[in-house]
Amino acid sequence: MDGPKELALSGISHLDLTVTDLDRSLAFSVAVLGFRFGQRFDRPRFRGAFITHPGLTHSIGLGCPDARDGSSFDEYRTGLDHLSLRVPSHKELRRWEQHFVNHHVIHTPIVVLPDGAGVLVFRDPDNIQLELLA
DSSP: OOOOTTSOOOOOOEEEEEOSOHHHHHHHHHHTTOOEEEEEEEETTEEEEEEEOTTOSSEEEEEEETTOOOOOOOTTSSSOOOEEEEOSOHHHHHHHHHHHHHTTOOBOOOEEOTTSOEEEEEEOTTOOEEEEEO
8 A cells, every 4th residue: 555655754743642630640750750841731621731751852742631531541442552662771671660669650570572672561540551662
C-alpha cells in the first residue's frame, strides 16, 4: 500500500493522555518520573497541562475533560496500547526498577527480549501502561 509521498511529516509534536485526576497525574509525573511542569490550561469542559523531560524531544499533554467516563485505562480497547520511553542502558533500567519499588509504583520485573533489549512495564495512577526500554 502506497501513501501520498508529497505530504511531509517532520516528527512527533506531542502526545496527549486522558487522565481522571489532573493534579494526581501531574504529581506522579513530576515526583516519580522526573518530568517538569510546563503549561497548564483551564478551558470550558476541559483542564490540562503539558509536561516536559530533559531527555525527550517532545512534550506530553495530560488532559482531563469533564466528559471523561472515569474508568481506568485498558490497553485492550481500541486506541493507545502503551507509551514506551527509552533509557540509555540496562544499568539505568535497573535503577528505574528500584526507584519504582521505592515509590510503590505498580510494575513488572524487567524482561530481556530475544534481541537483548530490556523492558520495564509500569502503570501510572490511571493504570495507563507505560514502559521503559533499554
